[in-house]
Amino acid sequence: MxxxxxxxxxxxxxxxxxxxxxxxxxxxxxxxxxxxxxxxxxxxxxxxxxxxxxxxxxxxxxxxxxxxxxxxxxxxxxxxxxxxxxxxxxxxxxxxxxxxYVNLRPVKKLKGIPEQFIHQERPINFVIVRENAEGEYGVMSRKRTR
The missing domain is CATH 3.40.50 (Rossmann fold)
Incomplete structure (x- = not known):
């Protein structure tokens, strides 16, 4: 374990x-x-x-x-x-x-945990990807690559 x-x-x-x-x-x-x-x-x-x-x-x-x-x-x-x-x-x-560099937020149905969605026959399985080097964070990226 x-x-x-x-x-x-x-x-x-x-x-x-x-x-x-x-x-x-x-x-x-x-x-x-x-x-x-x-x-x-x-x-x-x-x-x-x-x-x-x-x-x-x-x-x-x-x-x-x-x-x-x-x-x-x-x-x-x-x-x-x-x-x-x-x-x-x-x-x-x-x-x-x-x-x-990247903020990953996976979303999926876990076995044994009931879901509260209308279309339960369609499994939930997606990932939200947010780059941590854009916008306000872009300065950090530019500093790092120099």
């Missing part, structure tokens, strides 16, 4: 609530699947952390995260902290360090 270490960064606003629900879903899947285990560590690196410490994460934050198999990242942003700080001091360093 494979065991995964997950770093959980709940973030701000609704982020902690969403991450709590995401962890509940992971626990349910683990209990139904039996092929994996996971251990989740919570890191409260968010806007409140910034207001207390003057930075979005500790200096060695990326070194801490590299020891995990996955990072579960919630919503980030708080009116008290300019967006460019949360983006460039937390989101971008994580994406750059761990080469997160």
């Amino acid at each position: 494979r065991e995964f270490r997950i770093a959980v960064l709940p973030g701000d606003g609704i982020g902690p609530e969403v991450m709590n629900e995401a962890l509940k879903v992971l626990r349910i899947l683990k209990d139904k699947d039996y092929t994996f285990q996971f251990h989740a560590d919570m890191f409260l690196w968010n806007s409140e952390y910034y207001l207390q410490h003057g930075r979005m994460m500790p200096e060695n934050g990326l070194d801490i995260l590299k020891n995990y198999d996955a990072i579960l990242f919630g919503a980030i942003g708080d009116p008290r902290v300019p967006d460019d700080i949360s983006v460039w001091e937390l989101i971008m360093p994580i994406r750059k360090r761990f080469c997160q």
Whole structure:
């Protein structure tokens, strides 16, 4: 059985609530699947952390995260902290360090979980692809390729 270490960064606003629900879903899947285990560590690196410490994460934050198999990242942003700080001091360093060029969001029906759709005879199986090098993130891509 494979065991995964997950770093959980709940973030701000609704982020902690969403991450709590995401962890509940992971626990349910683990209990139904039996092929994996996971251990989740919570890191409260968010806007409140910034207001207390003057930075979005500790200096060695990326070194801490590299020891995990996955990072579960919630919503980030708080009116008290300019967006460019949360983006460039937390989101971008994580994406750059761990080469997160593409954001993949697979959607498919899992065995044993009922679906609530009209056309149940047609299976759900698609992937949402978002490039992390466009728009606001384009600067990161250009910096990396120089």
